[in-house]
Amino acid sequence: MNAEIIAVGSELLLGQIQNSNATYLSRELSKVGIDVYHHTVVGDNQERLMDVVKKGLERADVLIFTGGLGPTKDDLTKETVGEVTGTPLDYDPETEARIRDFFATRKRNMTENNRKQALVLKGAHIFPNDHGLACGMSLEITGKQLILLPGPPSELIPMFETYALPFLLKNVHQKEEIQSKVLRFFNIGESQLVEKIDDLIEQQSNPTIAPLASDGEVTLRLTVKGSDDKENERLLNHVKQEVLGRVGDFFYGEGEENLATLLVKELSERSLTLGAAESLTGGQFSAALTEVPAVSNVFNGAIVCYSNAVKETVLSVSPRLLSEEGAVSAACAKQLAENVKKALHSDVGVSFTGVAGPDELEGHAPGIVYIGIATQHTTEAYKLHLAGSRENIRDRSVKYGLYYLLKDLR
Numbered sequence: 257m258n259a260e261i262i263a264v265g266s267e268l269l270l271g272q273i274q275n276s277n278a279t280y281l282s283r284e285l286s287k288v289g290i291d292v293y294h295h296t297v298v299g300d301n302q303e304r305l306m307d308v309v310k311k312g313l314e315r316a317d318v319l320i321f322t323g324g325l326g327p328t329k330d331d332l333t334k335e336t337v338g339e340v341t342g343t344p345l346d347y348d349p350e351t352e353a354r355i356r357d358f359f360a361t362r363k364r365n366m367t368e369n370n371r372k373q374a375l376v377l378k379g380a381h382i383f384p385n386d387h388g389l390a391c392g393m394s395l396e397i398t399g400k401q402l403i404l405l406p407g408p409p410s411e412l413i414p415m416f417e418t419y420a421l422p423f424l425l426k427n428v429h430q431k432e433e434i435q436s437k438v439l440r441f442f443n444i445g446e447s448q449l450v451e452k453i454d455d456l457i458e459q460q461s462n463p464t465i466a467p468l469a470s471d472g473e474v475t476l477r478l479t480v481k482g483s484d485d486k487e488n489e490r491l492l493n494h495v496k497q498e499v500l501g502r503v504g505d506f507f508y509g510e511g512e513e514n515l516a517t518l519l520v521k522e523l524s525e526r527s528l529t530l531g532a533a534e535s536l537t538g539g540q541f542s543a544a545l546t547e548v549p550a551v552s553n554v555f556n557g558a559i560v561c562y563s564n565a566v567k568e569t570v571l572s573v574s575p576r577l578l579s580e581e582g583a584v585s586a587a588c589a590k591q592l593a594e595n596v597k598k599a600l601h602s603d604v605g606v607s608f609t610g611v612a613g614p615d616e617l618e619g620h621a622p623g624i625v626y627i628g629i630a631t632q633h634t635t636e637a638y639k640l641h642l643a644g645s646r647e648n649i650r651d652r653s654v655k656y657g658l659y660y661l662l663k664d665l666r
Contacts, residue, residue, distance in 0.1 A: 261277075261281050261322065264323040266301075301332075318400070318424070319401070321333050324336075325392070334375055337377065345378065355371065380394060380404075383415050390411070434481050438510060456498055464479050520548045526665065533592040533608070535610070585609075593629055597630045605629070607626075624639070
């Protein structure tokens, strides 16, 4: 089976909202072995929407529409699908009663345009909306399934999971499932990683290997399609071991767990606490870390020491060191890490100092960064040569800090 997701709404084309529904639906459909071949976005224009529906019916087994089921005149999805397929519209009594109850309990009058949300394609299977007014529906036309869902994610997601997906699985007779593993790598570029596993990618059939680079990281998605879960898992693990045999030195995790999540887990398993001294990152490391639930068990806090005066007075960095070595130096990074560890009564200290740009500092070009890590046994400083904008340098400094901490603890 293959599917096309058709998002309806001019606000998507204007960039006023993101098409997060398509991302969600693609991910969920792939889990049950339904391939999504096309994403289409069309504005609130009946002529263009008719053209999209006709093309979709030619090339997909399942069409999933999102949006355009509301009460206003520019909500045209049902009307357009009905016109293309020759299916009349009629009011669904249960949906209409639900809408009337909604307004009655709020002591408001239901207008005729609200009643429009109870209009359905004749003969369609109805999906109740437990979180809104517009119902969803599925219509079968010459062996094709057309599924219409509301646009707001707060309505679409529960409707899809509770009603639409079970209905779809019951009616499409899908024999194969798709299973995936996501492998995460850091400190290696996408081109370098791909070069090392190029022959595996060239030979791929089932499982497949798909690289993706984002924000200084590289992920590989290994995907297998088959009807036997155990055989699928065996195939995935075989490819995983082949990949790690080539680039295992840069592998840091699997699945949806990112660097910050894994660092918090590592600290927790070792019953260690962490304190941070942030100069060029200005609190971004702490912000990334505190996105992780239960981080308070391992993260004591941070001191933003942007000026040399704060480095001296709050974190006791030697004035002589700052004069002779400079704030942008391995020696300063080490002393910051050691002193913040003591100041915050932590088992581990980490520091960030360097040049985010756009101007030079102490004779150093933008992108020169030092990360200090003081553990219970040793103190190390890592020097980075980063490129890009001020924002990119700061973001990547944070990720390198997470990566080096994770690597040292392991």
